[in-house]
Amino acid sequence: MNLRFILLAVLLAATQVALAQKASITGTVTDKKNGQPLEYASVAVFKTTDSSLITGAVTNAKGGFSLERLHAGNYHLRILYIGYETIYVSGIALAEGQQLNLDKIVLNRGSALLDEVNVTGTQSNVSNRIDKQTFRAGQFEAAKGGNAVDVLKNLPSVSVDGQGNISVRGSSNFLVLVNGKPVVTDAQTVLSQLPANAIENIALITSPSAKYDPDGKGGIINIITKKGAADGFTISANALAGLPSTTDHGNKEKPQRFGGDLTVSFRKNKWDVAVSGNYTRNDNSGYREGDVYTKNFDADIITRFPSEGERSFDKYNYAGRASVTFSPDTNNTFSAGFFIGKRYQARLADILYNNTASDLTSGELIRSTTYFNSNLQIKEGNFSLGNIDYTHRFRNKSTLTASALFESARLFGSTRNKNLDYPETSHMLQEVYNPYENPIDGYRFKLDYAVNIGKGKLESGYQFRYDTQNGKFDYFVTPATSQPDADRFRGSAKTRNRINSIYTQYSGNEQKLEYTAGLRYEYAVRTVALSFDPTAHKLDLSNLFPSLNLMYTLREGWKAKAGYSKRIQRTNNFELNPIPEREHSETLEQGDPNLLPSFIDLAELGLIHDFKKGSFFTTLYYQHIKNPIQRVNSVYADTILNRVFTNAEAARTFGLEAGASLEPVKWWSLYLGGNIYNYRINGNLNILGVNSRVDNSNWVYSVNVNTTFRLGSSWSLQGNVNYLSARPTAQGEDSRFLVPNTSLKKTFLNGRFSATLQWQNMDLGWGQTQRQRITTSGPDFYTTTNYIYETDVFLLNLGFNLNRLSGKSKLPASEFGDKEF
Structure with missing residues (x-):
């Protein structure tokens, strides 16, 4: 094959x-x-x-x-x-x-x-092309000192909820590219390790061509990082320090916030060398309120277990990158890169539970128990990867590019649940401990060829992808209890993915019309081998992925575009692993080794207008999803819910997005982005062998606003707001989420130094910011959890640049690892 x-x-x-x-x-x-x-x-x-x-x-x-x-x-x-x-x-x-x-x-x-020293506002903040929108990262001052997620959440098609989950047009599944290289990992984890200060531009590709991997029903996000000046030596450094939140949630520890990043590059003649490193400590405090009940119809009992308490995070990550590019002549380019990094996260949930059991018919109280649950979940990952690329340009201007990448990631962690007596918490009732190791190794090989033919360019290529993950999971209960199904809580799960693909596409223009049409074929094999199952779970897929993009110039400053592409949402190893983990006192999490990938048809129709004072675009889009992957709940025991992954029958989304970048006067610029869509999920839903019918739909919208006031040649004031409305899920609804920020920036020495004071998560005691309620229900259960995050956080970011940093850096980024983080 x-x-x-x-x-x-x-x-x-x-x-x-x-x-x-x-x-x-x-x-x-x-x-x-x-x-x-x-x-x-x-x-x-x-x-x-x-x-x-x-x-x-x-x-x-x-x-x-x-x-x-x-x-x-x-x-x-x-x-x-x-x-x-x-x-x-x-x-x-x-x-x-x-x-x-x-x-x-x-x-x-x-x-x-x-006449100006500071050239703030002179660069184009937004550009629109046939298949993508490109946004300049530097326009979002509130993201300075943060990570790529802090930049992304300002884009019109993108929203970020209270859990940090990123959505593009309502979908949390999309492909991430870093400098054009695919990152087949959990997007939230990968992007949280990339400093915002290192990003030059972000390209949002909502209707990708056949040249790209078809992964991700939300399309593709391509992160373009900075590099050095045209020639010579360049240094860029940033330092960040922050105070604890002004709101006190009664957490055991005060969050710590500090970090920095440094990029050193040298570019001269045939050589381009860059070294980069960063460290970030960014803890989060918070609180959680929950209310749950389950119904046991056979015993005629309803069990309620409302809860409240701390939910905080200790988080840090650090990474080092190095790359070198050598161009011996105009026809040959060699490049290589290396990356090492670590990420650590400890989530503490100290929750007080008040459990009651009552007669389902009469409501008479049967028993009541109060206990304290201390839950500590630790996730760690050590990542290393290397890549090498070679490009040759032939005499006829055609190009051949070969690239290879290898990654090794050592992922491990544990969840420790301690149920303690209350108020005498020194007495332990039960402890459940789930340690695991989940290393992943993978590589990718690509061969691409491009040649000009007629009025256009023909591109073709072959790609081979392979990754394997060998997870080992354990389960300990103290004191030991008689649990008939305890053996299925420990064991090993080995997942292997192998994908071969070829593509060809043709792009060109005919007077006022630009076009790209292509076809990609993939043959994929997925295997899940479980220690307790003698038969491996195997899935073979053979699929075609067509694409078509058109852009037509109506008149000066006005363009219309249309696009179609077929895509796939692949299953990750977390969704496939059926070994349960006791994530909370009230929750078990597990996957399904027979989970199917989702197939998506994307179509869009848009209008673009560029004018003297800015630009505007609007796009009407439609998605049809087959086998949408859902995370749903069911009852495991009277006080424990199963949280599992399964496929629904179908879903569809249609919506309208729009964005405008304006500079009415020299001292004021404004960016507006919005997205409104209707999401509906319907059909059969199989939850651990129990079939049910789902039909849920609603309208969802998000608004992102960013405005900057230039207060002279070296001062600027910026405010931004990110708002996400309530949205439907397979079994319920997630509430709205609001985050406003303000930043004040001062530059020194012709822009080489800068100081930015940030006021993040502004609330002023209103109790409206950084709050999100998640609710699900079924015939025999109801659960709602209100997550309350810290507000009114102040940070100071200091920056230094020796020579200009701009453009695309070839520093490598994570390709396979982080998936299970």
Whole structure:
């Protein structure tokens, strides 16, 4: 099977090399004053005869652009960059097949910039292209000193709830790329380890082409990190310190907040070397209120166990990255990288329970018990990975890229439940201890080829993915009890995933129309082997994933786009592991080794408008989901609920998202983003062999607002609000979630130093911020939990930059690990 895939990919590449090329224009756009390359400058080519727009491009991190697939004829160029004077290059006469290099094109800064020291607000904050929206991370001051999640939650399609779960268009399943490399891991864990200060841009790809992995029903988020200046030595450093929350939840310990990150890079001639490291300690205090009841119809008893108490987190992570890129000539590039890191999280839940059992019919009290549950859950992960890439550019301008990546992650932890007498908590009633080890190893190999054909580009490739996880889980109860099913609480679960895929896609333009069409084929094998089951659980999948994207220029400043892609939400090992874990006194968590992946059809239709004072976009979208993966509850015992994963029959989402980036005056900028959608889940639901019918739907919306006031050349004030409305689940509803923030920034020494004071989770005693209630119910149970997180937190972030940091860094990022964290 692997040999057939490789032969087919090689055949596609060989066929493409033999085809003829059209003419092209290349060049580099730089700042006249300091010679720095200008990334994201707009370059458009027009026919001289009728001034009709032929094609366009956006400059890359080196300021370079390439206008390809051009016919012989006379042309002129227009180069635009916000804050700079527009440049026109005329008198271009192309012969058939000519490869014209214009070398450097220098832009003069606009008069508004020449008198200012601080160039805040001169860069484009948002750009829209045929398949993605790109957002500049630096515009969100409240995220400084935080991580990638703090940046992401400001985007119009993205929302983050009280648990830290990230959603794109209402879906928590999406593919994460770091500098274009896929990260097949739990998104929340990966992004929480990436410092916000290291991020240059975030691209939101809601209708991905066949070139990308089809993982993630919410699409793709590509994180572009910073790198050094065009040439020379660059240092960037940041330090963060914070105070405990001004609200006191009575937690045992005060949270600690401090950290920093450092990036050192050197770029000269053929070499580009970068080293980066970060450490972050960011504890969270909080409180939890719960109310649960279960009904035992056979015994005619209703058991209630309301609870309240501390729910706090000790969290830290640190990582080091190194990368080197060597370009011996213009046709060959070698790069390699290495990453090591650690993440630690300890969640303490000290909860007081008041249990009562009553007659279900009469309501007469049968018994009552009060006890104290101290629950400590520890998760740790040590990660290391390496990658190597090679790109060759042929004489016909086609490119061949080979890349390989390997990762090893040592994941381990435990959950310790202590049920203590109350108020004499020195007397232990029962202790349940669940230690585990869950190491993961994986690798990926990719081969991609791209060649210009006719008026477009044909790209094809082959990819092999493999990962394996060998988990060992134990279960101890003190004092020992007679539990008939105790053996199923310990054992091993080994999961193996093997995926072969090939793709081909063609992209180009025809006058005012841009298009990309492609097809991807995958053959995947998933195996789950359990120590207590002699028969392995195996799933073979053979699927096609088509994609199509169109963008049409209606008139100057107005574009319409449409897209379709088929995607898959794969199962992770946490969802597949059937060995129960006593996560709380009242909760058992387990997966299903026969869980099916979800298949999603995505379609969207959008409108984009760029104008002098900003830009606006709106997109209407639709998702149909087959086998949606759900996390649901059922009754295990009178005072314990099972929390399990299962498939529902179908779900669908249709919605509208919009965003606007405005700068009405020089001293004020405003970013608005919103998303509203209707989600419905329906069909059969199988919970541990018990079938039920589900049909739940509702409207959901989110609003993200970010506004900045420039108070002179070196002062700025920013406020932002993230709001997520209540949303339906398979068995209930999650409540709304609100987070407002304010930050004040001061720069020194021509912008090299900066100090930012942040006021996060603003509440002022109103009791509305950082609160979320999660409710589920069934015929024999009801549970609701109100999570109350800390508010009114003050932090100080100090930054230093020696030379400019911008563009894409090739520092490696986690590929497979973190999945079970």
